[in-house]
Amino acid sequence: MRAPREPGRPTTGQRISGSVAGLAALAGLAGLVWAARDIPAALGGRLAGARAERAARSPQFRGDAFHNRAATRTMAPAPDRNLLRELIFGKQKRRPSVAVPLVRPTRAPEVDPARELNIVWYGHASVLVEIEGRRVLLDPVWSERCSPSATIGPRRLHEPPVRLDELPRLDAILISHDHYDHLDMATVRELTARQSAPFLVPLGVGAHLDRWGVPADRIVELDWSQTHRVADLEITCAVAQHFSGRGLRRNGTLWNSWVVAGHQRRVYYTGDSGYFEGYAEIGAAHGPFDVTLMQIGAYDRAWPGIHMFPEEAVTAHLDLRGGLFLPVHWATFNLALHDWSEPVDRLWAEAKARDVRLAVPRPGERVVVDDPPPVDGWWQSIA
Numbered sequence: 001m002r003a004p005r006e007p008g009r010p011t012t013g014q015r016i017s018g019s020v021a022g023l024a025a026l027a028g029l030a031g032l033v034w035a036a037r038d039i040p041a042a043l044g045g046r047l048a049g050a051r052a053e054r055a056a057r058s059p060q061f062r063g064d065a066f067h068n069r070a071a072t073r074t075m076a077p078a079p080d081r082n083l084l085r086e087l088i089f090g091k092q093k094r095r096p097s098v099a100v101p102l103v104r105p106t107r108a109p110e111v112d113p114a115r116e117l118n119i120v121w122y123g124h125a126s127v128l129v130e131i132e133g134r135r136v137l138l139d140p141v142w143s144e145r146c147s148p149s150a151t152i153g154p155r156r157l158h159e160p161p162v163r164l165d166e167l168p169r170l171d172a173i174l175i176s177h178d179h180y181d182h183l184d185m186a187t188v189r190e191l192t193a194r195q196s197a198p199f200l201v202p203l204g205v206g207a208h209l210d211r212w213g214v215p216a217d218r219i220v221e222l223d224w225s226q227t228h229r230v231a232d233l234e235i236t237c238a239v240a241q242h243f244s245g246r247g248l249r250r251n252g253t254l255w256n257s258w259v260v261a262g263h264q265r266r267v268y269y270t271g272d273s274g275y276f277e278g279y280a281e282i283g284a285a286h287g288p289f290d291v292t293l294m295q296i297g298a299y300d301r302a303w304p305g306i307h308m309f310p311e312e313a314v315t316a317h318l319d320l321r322g323g324l325f326l327p328v329h330w331a332t333f334n335l336a337l338h339d340w341s342e343p344v345d346r347l348w349a350e351a352k353a354r355d356v357r358l359a360v361p362r363p364g365e366r367v368v369v370d371d372p373p374p375v376d377g378w379w380q381s382i383a
């Protein structure tokens with residue numbers, strides 16, 4: 001609809017300032033549109049048809065959402081705290097003082113493929129598992145921000161140590177849940193184009209992949225306790241205690257942890273989770289594990305049910321019958337109010353106290369699970 005005409009003719013000066021203001025408004029609008037251009041797609045897809053029917057049949061699905069086994073609050077009341085004030089005025093050191101050291105990829109050492117087990121951590125929860133000659137990528141996030149917007153939201157503390165086109169040929173790509181720091185649209189699109197591996201995801205997450213152009217025959221959706229065989233590996237979707245959602249809707253898709261089992265070697269990845277009794281069950285059913293990839297960052301006593309504290313992660317590792325403990329979910333995105341390096345300081349102390357074998361690689365550094373590098377505290381010199 002047109003605006004009604006102003007009475008009288010504008011002067012030249014009025015016309016110029018009017019068009020400048022109009023241009024500025026247009027530029028502002030264009031800026032907003034540009035900033036928001038990918039947001040609707042990044043929010044992902046909605047469950048519909050057979051996918052929605054399958055979700056509704058899951059024992060984890062009640063009402064209109066997925067549920068944890070135990071009632072779990074994502075936020076606990078903390079009357080003595082103002083989280084927003086802490087976020088803005090808090091004295092926590094939320095970034096390193098100098099650049100996080102990155103390690104460039106090297107060739108995997110030549111070993112008997114039947115015994116091969118190496119872990120390459122790329123930062124946050126993005127990990128390459130090299131197991132018995134197979135290559136499995138976990139929760140790959142290569143974008144600058146974990147956010148629906150390219151211009152707003154938590155930003156990386158370091159670059160990815162490798163480009164996506166430098167990754168080896170993958171046998172499987174595993175996603176633990178649909179939060180932005182684990183499931184990244186741009187990364188999924190690039191991996192879809194460059195690789196041919198299937199995406200294994202918890203129930204419902206296939207709707208997002210669908211929307212982003214992943215072919216249906218490359219999407220494998222699993223419920224808790226379901227196993228899928230791929231490339232001679234047994235990959236099991238295991239329970240976790242967390243939540244999901246990329247937009248306003250909560251828990252419309254499932255969250256999980258992963259067991260990756262070869263003929264001889266076994267790896268466990270927590271995904272995001274609070275500490276719960278599921279670890280002892282997973283350890284009994286699928287352990288012992290040669291290595292556990294344990295979530296240690298993003299905790300707070302305001303949300304104890306959905307992210308473990310480092311000390312709890314050590315207990316979980318022992319419940320799981322884990323061998324080597326390799327921490328993830330720290331150093332790349334600081335999503336909570338703690339110092340950026342506090343998770344790994346607390347972890348190191350607890351691992352020593354409880355005699356747990358620990359490896360803390362730099363992003364990009366390969367850890368040979370049977371011969372891990374000693375922990376050298378590299379993060380303390382840049383904290």
Ligand SMILES: [Zn+2]
Nearest residue numbers: 179181182272
């Ligand atoms: Zn996370």
